[in-house]
Amino acid sequence: xxxxxxxxxxxxxxxxxxxxxxxxxxxxxxxxxxxxxxxxxxxxxxxxxxxxxxxxxxxxxxxxxxxxxxxxxxxxxxxxxxxxxxxxxxxxxxxxxxxxxxxxxxxxxxxxxxxxxxxxxxxxxxxxxxxxxxxxxxxxxxxxxxxxxxxxxxxxxxxxxxxxxxxxxxxxxxxxxxxxxxxxxxxxxxxxxxxxxxxxxxx
Numbered sequence: 001x002x003x004x005x006x007x008x009x010x011x012x013x014x015x016x017x018x019x020x021x022x023x024x025x026x027x028x029x030x031x032x033x034x035x036x037x038x039x040x041x042x043x044x045x046x047x048x049x050x051x052x053x054x055x056x057x058x059x060x061x062x063x064x065x066x067x068x069x070x071x072x073x074x075x076x077x078x079x080x081x082x083x084x085x086x087x088x089x090x091x092x093x094x095x096x097x098x099x100x101x102x103x104x105x106x107x108x109x110x111x112x113x114x115x116x117x118x119x120x121x122x123x124x125x126x127x128x129x130x131x132x133x134x135x136x137x138x139x140x141x142x143x144x145x146x147x148x149x150x151x152x153x154x155x156x157x158x159x160x161x162x163x164x165x166x167x168x169x170x171x172x173x174x175x176x177x178x179x180x181x182x183x184x185x186x187x188x189x190x191x192x193x194x195x196x197x198x199x200x201x202x203x
Contacts, residue, residue: 019057022047026068027075031108035115038065066125069112073130076108083139086146091153095193098140099164103189105136106168114176137165160196167192 016024025047029038040061044051058064080101084094116122134142144157 018049018053022049022054022057022064023067023071026064027071030068030072030112031075035065035069035112038115040064043068062119062121062125065116065119065122066129069116069122069126070129072112073109076105077136080104083143086143087150087152091147092193092197094143094147095164095197096189098136098143099167099189099193102136102140102164102168103171106172110169110172111176114173137161140164163196164192 022043026038026043029043029046040054041051043064044054054061054064058067083101084097088094113123141158141161144153144161147153148157
């Protein structure tokens with residue numbers, strides 16, 4: 001006789017374990033409401049389980065939140081599509097795609113990280129989960145280096161990567177700082193990429 005399915009999973013058909021259900025539910029809450037006010041009780045209520053059930057599947061709340069944050073980031077990245085390969089199309093067009101991707105990514109994930117600044121244990125656990133993974137910044141830098149190897153770029157490509165990443169941080173983080181400067185408009189992707197590629201020095 002097959003074991004009974006947990007009550008919280010009886011209406012699902014995706015074969016998830018209760019642990020996966022809890023992580024998915026917490027990731028849903030992060031996507032909808034951020035992390036600042038996220039509690040074990042809220043996750044349990046949304047998942048349809050008693051509060052204590054969570055501790056049957058996770059060492060502590062930090063482990064659950066770190067797993068949920070990693071799932072949130074994975075979902076966001078999966079929804080943004082593929083990045084262009086070196087040597088394809090034009091460098092300018094490819095960098096526009098990279099920057100648009102980076103802006104969208106940061107808009108979705110930085111608020112979640114900002115809400116956890118007072119929970120360093122969660123961020124440390126997240127780092128352990130994702131430490132060996134390649135971030136968008138890594139992929140951007142690798143793309144630029146490979147384009148340079150192909151002869152389609154010259155100069156300090158690592159500095160160019162830092163500038164493009166900085167645009168993403170500035171565009172999103174300043175809106176999260178209660179007393180910081182306000183960025184009222186998003187940067188024009190085309191203009192930023194053109195400036196990075198051409199430089200700003202008088203020739």
